[in-house]
């Protein structure tokens with residue numbers, strides 16, 4: 001039987017959701033490919049999984065560098081010949097402190113769009129032959145429902161926070177639909193998961209998050225392992241379909 005493979009972006013931090021997802025998929029028997037802008041950051045995390053009896057590889061992958069995506073695709077083609085799961089987990093929040101869209105720095109907007117929208121889109125293109133070579137590949141975009149509510153103005157009662165991040169995540173949610181539509185008629189399912197407020201940055205104090213990374217990762221693993229009758233183009237929040 002072919003080895004099941006899963007690539008996760010943005011797996012550079014032990015406390016990050018990417019590592020928790022990698023651990024969850026490894027426990028489901030996947031060979032996990034942990035990727036980071038700096039491969040040296042992902043190496044010790046892959047080593048930890050191997051120490052725990054899983055199979056894991058670290059790779060360099062920068063979502064603003066198409067050549068790094070093509071290199072990753074080349075490695076996967078040579079080593080496995082297919083990719084079963086792509087988790088677009090990486091994210092940039094360059095305007096964490098910005099509370100007003102009119103104060104947004106356009107370089108920050110460009111950067112957020114690059115990491116959350118253009119990068120995952122280009123990466124899907126680069127990996128498509130490998131995803132199509134798998135029996136039933138799954139793509140999961142890790143995003144945010146509250147960012148969408150902020151970006152659409154539906155949540156007018158809440159303070160507008162991180163407009164670049166919110167716009168980028170809203171666009172990522174739309175990308176899920178666009179890709180699901182483009183891939184309808186194939187066995188590939190594409191969905192978004194909002195992990196909820198998760199404790200991935202214990203260093204940030206008041207933004208520590210109220211969900212454990214392992215719990216949020218479970219929702220992502222579930223979307224990554226959906227059966228053939230699973231949905232596509234769906235946004236899941238709290239493990240339930242959201243509007």
Ligand SMILES: NC(=O)c1ccc[n+]([C@@H]2O[C@H](COP(=O)([O-])OP(=O)(O)OC[C@H]3O[C@@H](n4cnc5c(N)ncnc54)[C@H](OP(=O)(O)O)[C@@H]3O)[C@@H](O)[C@H]2O)c1
Nearest residue numbers: 010012016017037062063064089090091143196197198200
């Ligand atoms: N934590 C929450 O409460 C929460 C809530 C809603 C949604 N989410 C989403 O869940 C996901 C994971 O959350 P998290 O808190 O674990 O995220 P995070 O650590 O803040 O970001 C994930 C990773 O993205 C990487 N990254 C940044 N720019 C990149 C680039 N150009 N190419 C490749 N990787 C890049 C970072 O790596 P570097 O070390 O290289 O910078 C980082 O390890 C994110 O998509 C986030 O938006 C989180």
